[in-house]
Amino acid sequence: MYDAIKTLHSYFAYFVLLMLIVAVVNAIIGFTTNKKFTAKDLRISLFALIFTHLQLVVGIILYFVSLKGFTMIQQNGMKLDSASRLLALEHPLVGILAIIFITIGWSKHKKQETAKRAYGKIALFYGIGLLLILSRLPWKDWWNLY
Template identity: 75%
Template sequence: MYEHVKNLHSYFAYFVLLILIIAVANAIIGFATNKKFVSKDLRISLFALIFTHLQLLIGLILYFISPFGMKMISTNGMGGMTSAQRLLALEHPFIVIIAIVLITIGWSKHKKQQTDKRAFGKIAFFYGLGLLLILSRLPWSQWLGL
């Protein structure tokens, strides 16, 4: 079961990152060109929100069945882990949860804006910040097979 959830979490991450990059790029372009915020823009942002939340749910399941989650912390303690183990057990989950909270805040704030430019700006800022946080804490060495 662990391997199946791990593979789902790893492969679904490519799709989540792609849709998140598309949402951020769409918002930046909309902001820069003073585009009207239409249903296509709404859907792109909404899909990015939904898929990041779905990825979080898969990640939380993985965290509690994985040997790198709570089991690693309770067995070795924080001082007994290598930097790679600490990344998987603490840094990645914690920072990604913060990133998804920021994405959710961006979704909520964009709906309250009076102008389309400000709506695009909220999406660009909060989704972009969330994307940067996620990219900063990906286990690149494992993900890319290095």
């Protein structure tokens, strides 16, 4: 069970990051070139939103089946070394914060009156979310860098 969920979370991360990068770059291009906001732009932003939410669900399950998640906090309280703190606290919390930003960006973009402003909301909020996620990814575990 643990292995399957962790593998899923680990591979799905590539799609999540790829979709977020595509959405942010697409929004920056739209913002700077005064393009119309088309169905394609909507779909790109929506897919990035759905992918991050799916990763959130898998991440929450992983948090409770992994010995490096909730169990780590139960056993050690807040006395964690930096590698354990990254997996048990920083990565999950910053990940959730990032997804909140992305969700706010999605709902705000829908209320904008011009395409430029809609692109702007996606670029800003998805961009912040992407940077937050990247800042707290367990890169060493992910790519087996030891």
